[in-house]
Amino acid sequence: MESGPITGPVLTDAAAGETPLRPADLSGVPAKPNPAVATGEIGGTFWRRFIFRRPLAALILQRLGLSVGLLFAVSLMIFGGIEALPGDFATTYLGQSATPQAVENIRRDLGLDRPWSERYLDWLGGAVQGDFGTSWASKNSVSEQIGNRLGNSLFLAFFAALISVPLAVGLGMLAVQFRNRMPDKIINVISLAAISLPEFFIGYLLIMFFAVKWGVATFPATVYDSMSFAERLSAIALPVATLVLVVLAHMMRMTRAAILNVMSSAYVETAELKGLGTFRIIARHAAPNAVAPVINVIALNLAYLVVGVVVVEVVFVYPGMGQYMVDAVTVRDMPVVQACGLIFAAFYIFLNMAADILAILANPRLRHPR
Amino acid sequence: MPELLSVKNLKIEATSYPPGEPPKVVTLVEGVSFDLEKGKVLGLIGESGAGKSTIGLSALAYGRGGCRITGGEVLLNGKDILKLDRSGINAVRGCHVCYVAQSAAAAFNPAHKLGDQVIEASLRHGLMTREEARKRALYLFRVLGLPDPETFGDRYPHQVSGGQLQRAMTAMALCPNPELIVFDEPTTALDVTTQIDVLAAIKHAIEETHTAALYITHDLAVVAQISDDIMVLRHGKTVEYGTTKQVIEAPKEDYTRALVSVRQTRRDEAADQSGTLLEIEHVHAAYGNGFKVLHDVSMHLPKGQTLAIVGESGSGKSTLARVITGLLPPTEGRITFDGTELPKALKGRTHEHLRRIQMIYQMADTAMNPRQTVRNIVGRPLSFYFGMHGAQKTERVKELLDQIEMGSRFLDRYPAELSGGQKQRVAIARALAAKPELILCDEPTSALDPLVAEGILNLLLKLQEETAVSYVFITHDIAIVRAIADSVAVMHRGRLVRFGPKSKVLSPPFDDYTDLLLKSVPEMEIGWLEKVLKTRRMASAGN
Numbered sequence: 085m086e087s088g089p090i091t092g093p094v095l096t097d098a099a100a101g102e103t104p105l106r107p108a109d110l111s112g113v114p115a116k117p118n119p120a121v122a123t124g125e126i127g128g129t130f131w132r133r134f135i136f137r138r139p140l141a142a143l144i145l146q147r148l149g150l151s152v153g154l155l156f157a158v159s160l161m162i163f164g165g166i167e168a169l170p171g172d173f174a175t176t177y178l179g180q181s182a183t184p185q186a187v188e189n190i191r192r193d194l195g196l197d198r199p200w201s202e203r204y205l206d207w208l209g210g211a212v213q214g215d216f217g218t219s220w221a222s223k224n225s226v227s228e229q230i231g232n233r234l235g236n237s238l239f240l241a242f243f244a245a246l247i248s249v250p251l252a253v254g255l256g257m258l259a260v261q262f263r264n265r266m267p268d269k270i271i272n273v274i275s276l277a278a279i280s281l282p283e284f285f286i287g288y289l290l291i292m293f294f295a296v297k298w299g300v301a302t303f304p305a306t307v308y309d310s311m312s313f314a315e316r317l318s319a320i321a322l323p324v325a326t327l328v329l330v331v332l333a334h335m336m337r338m339t340r341a342a343i344l345n346v347m348s349s350a351y352v353e354t355a356e357l358k359g360l361g362t363f364r365i366i367a368r369h370a371a372p373n374a375v376a377p378v379i380n381v382i383a384l385n386l387a388y389l390v391v392g393v394v395v396v397e398v399v400f401v402y403p404g405m406g407q408y409m410v411d412a413v414t415v416r417d418m419p420v421v422q423a424c425g426l427i428f429a430a431f432y433i434f435l436n437m438a439a440d441i442l443a444i445l446a447n448p449r450l451r452h453p454r
Numbered sequence: 455m456p457e458l459l460s461v462k463n464l465k466i467e468a469t470s471y472p473p474g475e476p477p478k479v480v481t482l483v484e485g486v487s488f489d490l491e492k493g494k495v496l497g498l499i500g501e502s503g504a505g506k507s508t509i510g511l512s513a514l515a516y517g518r519g520g521c522r523i524t525g526g527e528v529l530l531n532g533k534d535i536l537k538l539d540r541s542g543i544n545a546v547r548g549c550h551v552c553y554v555a556q557s558a559a560a561a562f563n564p565a566h567k568l569g570d571q572v573i574e575a576s577l578r579h580g581l582m583t584r585e586e587a588r589k590r591a592l593y594l595f596r597v598l599g600l601p602d603p604e605t606f607g608d609r610y611p612h613q614v615s616g617g618q619l620q621r622a623m624t625a626m627a628l629c630p631n632p633e634l635i636v637f638d639e640p641t642t643a644l645d646v647t648t649q650i651d652v653l654a655a656i657k658h659a660i661e662e663t664h665t666a667a668l669y670i671t672h673d674l675a676v677v678a679q680i681s682d683d684i685m686v687l688r689h690g691k692t693v694e695y696g697t698t699k700q701v702i703e704a705p706k707e708d709y710t711r712a713l714v715s716v717r718q719t720r721r722d723e724a725a726d727q728s729g730t731l732l733e734i735e736h737v738h739a740a741y742g743n744g745f746k747v748l749h750d751v752s753m754h755l756p757k758g759q760t761l762a763i764v765g766e767s768g769s770g771k772s773t774l775a776r777v778i779t780g781l782l783p784p785t786e787g788r789i790t791f792d793g794t795e796l797p798k799a800l801k802g803r804t805h806e807h808l809r810r811i812q813m814i815y816q817m818a819d820t821a822m823n824p825r826q827t828v829r830n831i832v833g834r835p836l837s838f839y840f841g842m843h844g845a846q847k848t849e850r851v852k853e854l855l856d857q858i859e860m861g862s863r864f865l866d867r868y869p870a871e872l873s874g875g876q877k878q879r880v881a882i883a884r885a886l887a888a889k890p891e892l893i894l895c896d897e898p899t900s901a902l903d904p905l906v907a908e909g910i911l912n913l914l915l916k917l918q919e920e921t922a923v924s925y926v927f928i929t930h931d932i933a934i935v936r937a938i939a940d941s942v943a944v945m946h947r948g949r950l951v952r953f954g955p956k957s958k959v960l961s962p963p964f965d966d967y968t969d970l971l972l973k974s975v976p977e978m979e980i981g982w983l984e985k986v987l988k989t990r991r992m993a994s995a996g997n
Contacts, residue, residue, distance in 0.1 A: 132744075349560070350555060350557065350560035350561045351560065351561055351562060351563040351564070353518070353555075353561070354553070354555065354561045354562070354563075355563070356516070356547070357514055357516060357547050357548065357552070357553040358547060358548030358552075358574060358575040358578065359543070359544040359545060359546065359547030359548035359549060359575065359578070359579065360544070360548070360574075360575075360578055361544065364578070368566075369563050369565075369566075372563075372565035372566070373563070373564065373565050448564050448565050448610050448612065449564070449610075449612045452609075452610050452612075452613060
């Protein structure tokens with residue numbers, strides 16, 4: 085019988101599949117709202133007039149609506165995907181003693197004999213109210229357990245973001261200012277190396293040097309309720325450093341590319357012919373127009389910080405969502421897998437939506453209509 | 455007194471990277487020298503590729519896109535600015551010398567308010583305080599005739615019109631009180647009626663502030679209004695250099711003479727008005743979002759004649775062409791072609807309808823598939839409409855190429871291997887291949903240099919004599935209308951202002967708009983601008 089974590093790859097596929105779409109998607113934010121498209125979706129003269137008068141509000145509402153719709157679609161896919169998996173909890177749980185009768189009993193206890201549409205609506209109804217049911221394996225409330233774990237994951241992601249985002253944008257601007265000169269090349273090589281090494285390898289390298297050889301960092305990074313804030317910070321130092329190294333390169337290179345793209349525009353030539361210094365040209369004339377693509381890649385990486393930390397959490401024995409989900413997959417604990425999947429998807433969709441909305445707000449044509 | 459700007463023996467090179475060949479160094483400008491006194495204006499004139507912009511930018515020691523200034527001197531107040539280091543040159547740019555770009559729409563940063571951008575250079579160079587700079591900007595907005603000068607600076611670039619942006623760009627250049635401004639085709643992208651306002655504003659502002667200027671343009675009539683001296687350039691070399699009066703009234707070189715006389719193709723209108731080919735009756739049209747672009751437009755075109763539709767951008771002239779082709783079905787009204795009513799939408803039209811009406815576009819570049827040879831481009835309608843193939847098709851393509859005066863050696867060339875004028879000729883051959891009765895020409899010459907455009911117009915006239923084809927010729931250029939039209943329709947903001955035979959439409963009494971349009975076309979006559987402005991002032995004083 086098959087026993088691999090099939091849900092894992094399915095999820096990351098969905099995440100990876102979205103990556104190449106992002107930049108194109110954002111540059112496609114219309115300079116002016118296209119009423120024909122929008123009305124096609126929602127219809128009605130009221131909406132049409134609304135788009136004309138408040139293009140900004142209309143676009144944002146549209147994004148919100150799309151996100152909610154997308155989340156529903158994802159919930160359906162998660163449920164359907166898990167439904168379609170070979171093997172089930174009962175056979176895994178019973179192992180050697182899986183007689184047809186025993187399997188049947190467990191299935192009935194868990195309500196698996198009901199039609200799937202009924203179970204889906206049940207589950208969705210609960211999920212909307214924040215109730216993800218009971219774990220099959222531990223018989224505990226899923227919501228409660230996730231509450232703790234999610235807090236831990238967000239704690240880790242928050243500090244990783246706090247360090248990596250300003251660092252990436254700063255390094256990106258620095259790379260542009262010294263384009264094709266030594267600092268740019270050094271930044272490029274280091275970021276390429278960081279992006280090429282798998283995160284578990286970076287994690288183990290850091291453990292080897294900082295925890296084992298020099299003994300300056302804490303390992304494992306397990307956190308407890310009784311720890312003080314300072315202790316927690318010291319515990320997560322290494323996983324945060326690993327995450328920063330992993331996401332930094334992507335954001336930095338995107339910032340550099342976005343600014344370089346803007347640097348070849350006519351208004352930057354104008355700024356040069358005004359005799360402005362390089363830094364002012366980059367910071368004042370190029371950066372505001374490079375914001376949209378940069379926000380996008382930042383949102384993507386923030387989503388990765390929350391969703392993609394599975395490996396890092398496992399390496400550092402950190403009690404976050406990722407580890408929880410991996411454990412649940414191995415025992416086919418479906419309510420937990422479904423809940424984790426939905427929450428990850430919600431984060432992903434929310435962050436991308438936020439990026440879209442910020443990019444819309446960053447567009448002066450939409451902010452200041454004629 | 456030393457000259458303000460003295461350029462000596464300038465040489466500018468660029469490296470080009472032809473695919474599959476080693477990089478080549480191309481000389482763009484060679485041996486160009488001129489002097490400019492304080493407060494004077496020098497016009498640099500020539501076709502595209504003549505090196506005018508490149509020379510203009512050398513006054514700021516700036517090479518665009520890989521151009522390098524490799525020889526000569528650019529002396530500003532006796533000091534060679536080519537020898538300055540980066541910070542030295544930054545102190546010159548935006549302070550002593552300023553630049554006005556051709557496309558102000560692209561040259562303004564979309565993310566910042568106009569006012570902040572206008573005063574930025576003055577503040578950065580420490581020339582004035584923010585308060586002083588604001589006052590100066592306000593003064594300049596007034597001098598340049600911008601609407602609501604007090605609040606104009608609070609707007610963003612996308613919130614004002616193209617003509618206003620161009621004036622704002624001039625204000626931006628004037629704000630630091632520079633000694634020299636380089637104007638790089640500042641009115642080329644504007645409508646004629648807007649151009650004259652901007653031209654007048656620039657002239658007034660230059661006189662008011664005693665700033666010297668290099669004025670770059672391809673339009674001799676424009677430069678005649680504004681400059682003291684003129685330098686004619688071709689292929690990066692000086693053709694002729696002299697005072698405006700001498701260059702315009704007594705040109706020495708053949709090339710200059712050709713430029714001066716370029717607008718002299720004339721044709722009398724055809725007397726015969728029998729046999730209507732195209733009749734447009736009470737046509738209304740709107741875009742998908744409900745925005746009305748055409749209001750009750752009616753006109754007609756006799757067989758074998760030319761109807762010119764003139765108007766500024768946004769007047770609805772191109773939309774009318776789309777309505778005739780069926781690309782944009784009219785909301786009301788009807789179009790009759792050769793006695794039968796045309797189905798409104800493209801979908802409802804037959805093969806034969808499509809064949810009889812062909813189009814030529816403004817940008818031949820984008821209207822042709824870059825991966826097809828001339829043989830395929832011109833041959834496609836032959837197989838599509840007449841089912842031709844093989845030797846017969848090749849024979850016909852050769853005939854067509856002869857007709858457009860290009861010949862069969864171009865058969866296997868790709869569009870990228872043709873010049874702008876040749877591309878437009880191929881586009882004409884493609885239209886002719888369908889043996890149409892009507893060709894819609896949408897500004898086919900406005901992207902071309904004057905001498906090349908002249909050649910295309912003559913070709914169109916020759917083809918009309920040979921094949922009796924009718925043209926609907928969309929243009930914003932009155933000179934072209936004079937040259938080729940039989941009847942004229944003047945359009946303004948989606949409405950027909952005036953329609954009739956050329957002789958009637960272009961002679962008084964005029965309605966207000968046609969009058970404005972006709973008087974706005976620059977004439978190759980020194981002092982024309984002053985004359986027009988004077989009559990305008992008198993007219994407004996009389997009101």
